Amino acid sequence: MASQTPKSHSFQVFRDVPPLRQLRQQLLRSDRTVGLVPTMGALHEGHLSLIRQAAAENTDVFVSIYVNPTQFGVNEDLESYPRTWDSDIEKIEKLNAELASHGQGNGVKGSSTTPGRVTAILAPTSKVMYPTLPPTSEIHGYGSFVTITPLATKLEGASRPVFFRGVATVCMKLFNIVTPDRVYFGQKDVQQTVIIRRMVQDFHLGTEVKIGTTVREHDGLAMSSRNVYLGDRRRAVGLVLYSALKAAENAFESGKVSRADILGAANEVAQKVLAAQKALSPSERALFEVDYISLADPDDLTELEVVDRTRGAILSGAVKMLPLEESSPEENRGLGDGKVPVRLIDNLIFKPKV
Ligand code: AMP
Numbered sequence: 001m002a003s004q005t006p007k008s009h010s011f012q013v014f015r016d017v018p019p020l021r022q023l024r025q026q027l028l029r030s031d032r033t034v035g036l037v038p039t040m041g042a043l044h045e046g047h048l049s050l051i052r053q054a055a056a057e058n059t060d061v062f063v064s065i066y067v068n069p070t071q072f073g074v075n076e077d078l079e080s081y082p083r084t085w086d087s088d089i090e091k092i093e094k095l096n097a098e099l100a101s102h103g104q105g106n107g108v109k110g111s112s113t114t115p116g117r118v119t120a121i122l123a124p125t126s127k128v129m130y131p132t133l134p135p136t137s138e139i140h141g142y143g144s145f146v147t148i149t150p151l152a153t154k155l156e157g158a159s160r161p162v163f164f165r166g167v168a169t170v171c172m173k174l175f176n177i178v179t180p181d182r183v184y185f186g187q188k189d190v191q192q193t194v195i196i197r198r199m200v201q202d203f204h205l206g207t208e209v210k211i212g213t214t215v216r217e218h219d220g221l222a223m224s225s226r227n228v229y230l231g232d233r234r235r236a237v238g239l240v241l242y243s244a245l246k247a248a249e250n251a252f253e254s255g256k257v258s259r260a261d262i263l264g265a266a267n268e269v270a271q272k273v274l275a276a277q278k279a280l281s282p283s284e285r286a287l288f289e290v291d292y293i294s295l296a297d298p299d300d301l302t303e304l305e306v307v308d309r310t311r312g313a314i315l316s317g318a319v320k321m322l323p324l325e326e327s328s329p330e331e332n333r334g335l336g337d338g339k340v341p342v343r344l345i346d347n348l349i350f351k352p353k354v
Contacts, residue, residue: 009089010096013121016128017177020062023120024179032059035116035210036180038171041065042082042225043091046215050184051092053212055099055116062178063092064122069135070143071166078137080340082225085123092118122178129173137162146172148195148202154301155191155294155316156345167192168199175205183207188214188222190314190347194301214346220246222346229342231334234321237277237286241319241346244269244293248315249348257307259295266293266317282325291318291343298349309353316347 014020027034035054039047054061065088072078099117126135133143145165151157152164175183183200185193197209215223220242221235230238248266256262270290277285295304296314307313324338334340 010093010100011118011121013089013123015124017124020120020122020177027060033181034058034060034062034178035182035184036062036064036174036178036207037184038064038066038174040067040081040225041088042084042228043088044215044223044225046186046188046212046223048091048095049215050186050212051095051118052099053210054182054184055118057210058116058182060119061116062120062122062180063118064124064174064178066122066124066129066170066174068129068166068170069126070130070137070145070169071163072137073160073162074137076137076160077226077340080336082228082335089121092121122174129170137166145169146199146203148198151191151195151198151301155292155296156318157191159291159318164191164195168195171196172199172203172205175200175207180207182210184210184212186212186214187347187349188224189345190316190349191301194299194314216242222344224344226342226344228335229340230321231324231327231338232332233284233324233327234286234334234338234342237273237288238319238321238342238344240270240273240288241317241344243273245315245317245346245348248293248295249350252307252313252315252350257309259303259305262295262307262315263293266315270319283327286324287322289320289322291320293317298352307350312352313350314347315350316345318343318345320344 012023024034035058037050037054051061051063067081067083069078096117136143139161146168147165148168157164185196187193193211200207200209217223219239221239244266247269248262251262251265274288277287294316296302297304298312298314304313321342321344323341324333327333327338
């Protein structure tokens with residue numbers, strides 16, 4: 001990773017807190033606004049769409065790129081998580097050029113043309129983010145943590161017990177470092193959005209939480225930094241989650257409101273696809289396990305028996321794509337040769353109707 005910003009960049013790269021705080025104070029004095037987009041790098045269109053939204057609503061966008069160890073479980077993929085610094089920087093540079101060509105570029109708050117571009121990238125070391133005790137993923141490990149319960153124990157939290165403790169902790173640190181006017185999160189990680197909103201409310205953090213819609217591939221697969229591990233075979237079968245959620249959404253839109261009817265439609269799709277895969281030979285198939293398909297309240301994530309149309313609901317799911325059992329070198333097996341299990345998550349929101 002570059003330790004200094006090459007002069008040619010249109011943004012500054014910060015590895016430590018004090019110089020970033022200096023910039024933040026300058027911006028505050030000049031009445032400019034900061035939108036923060038927290039990421040773990042390996043940027044794709046999902047991240048870029050959040051940055052675009054932040055640029056449309058703020059004069060300055062800060063993007064953080066930090067693979068946060070405390071949100072990875074002890075047996076999870078921290079070491080192998082994709083790290084693509086050079087191409088991330090290139091993508092942000094290109095996006096800044098695009099924003100400039102649209103007549104944007106750091107105008108002043110309240111002007112008629114919506115201003116904004118990326119002016120800072122925060123890429124801290126772990127020593128900066130965890131200045132005293134080293135980051136731990138142990139559930140009973142020592143350290144200063146933010147826990148948001150019971151929200152963090154549900155859904156993703158049920159299979160990843162330290163995940164949201166890590167997410168809430170690193171976001172609290174980032175919010176304290178940047179003091180952003182607005183923070184931007186993707187709907188793709190819907191439980192994360194609910195937890196961040198709760199954290200901002202409960203801790204009286206002076207920032208506005210904005211949610212960007214999920215960006216998808218042409219066939220509907222939600223973009224994710226981890227999709228590079230899928231390879232062609234698992235990529236095709238991995239669409240099962242989106243198809244199952246869409247079937248449930250169709251059931252809801254056709255007038256069904258009970259859990260049995262809505263989730264029944266999703267489970268039927270998942271079971272069909274799994275049966276079809278099981279009927280194939282190990283060299284042709286891609287097996288998966290459904291971790292959960294949930295129909296939950298939008299604010300507290302409690303499971304719903306019946307959807308109240310005036311409140312709406314969050315329909316979400318997680319599927320684990322298992323390693324390929326047999327494969328040939330000719331097929332595109334993705335990063336890690338098809339051996340890395342890939343957890344896919346996705347969701348659809350049933351908006352409240354008045
Ligand atoms: P990550 O780098 O995966 O931690 O994601 C950083 C931010 O990008 C989070 O707020 C994610 O919800 C958001 N994000 C990731 N994938 C997508 C997507 N496909 N569409 C919209 N936002 C996304």
